[in-house]
Amino acid sequence: MSTAQQTASFPLAGSARLSLRAALRINERLSDLIRLPLVRRGLRRCALTDFSSRIVPNLLRPCLRVLDAGGGKRPRISLEQKRMLGLHVTGLDLSAAELEQAPEGSYDEHVVGDVATAELPATTISSSRRRYWST
Secondary structure, three states: OOHHHHHHHOOOOHHHHHHHHHHHHHHHHHHHHHHHHHHHOOOOOOHHHHHHHHHHHHHOOOOOEEEEEOOOOOOOOOHHHHHHHOOEEEEEEOOHHHHHOOOOOOOOEEEEOOOOOOOOOOOOOOOOOOOEEEO
16 A cells, blocks of 8 residues: 555544554553563463464374465474474465575475465365365
C-alpha cells in the first residue's frame, strides 16, 4: 500500500496522527514492562520461541514430509533435525529470495506463493502411507 493510499484510508491528519503513534508506542512499552519480566521468570512464554523449541520437536517423527510455510531464510526445522529424522521438507514462502537465503540443504523443494493458494508439488501432498505435517 502506498503512502497516499495509507493516508487516504487513515483519516487522522497531522498532530492527531502523531498523537496516535505516540500513544501506540507508549502502549507497546508498557506491555513490554509487564510481559518481559514474566517471560524471564518462566511465567509466560514467547509464542514463537515456545513453538520452535517445545512444540515442533514433539511433533516430528522419522520420515515425515513437512511443509514449512513462511519459513523463508529461517527454516523452522534445523538441518540437523532434518537429517537426523530423515525428513523431507518443502519450503513455502511468498519470496523466492527468502527461500534462496535458507541454509543449504534446509529444503528439499521450494514453493513460491501464498499458503492459501499455492500449488504444491505432488511429492508434498500426503498419501495414505505418509504422514504430513505443516509448520
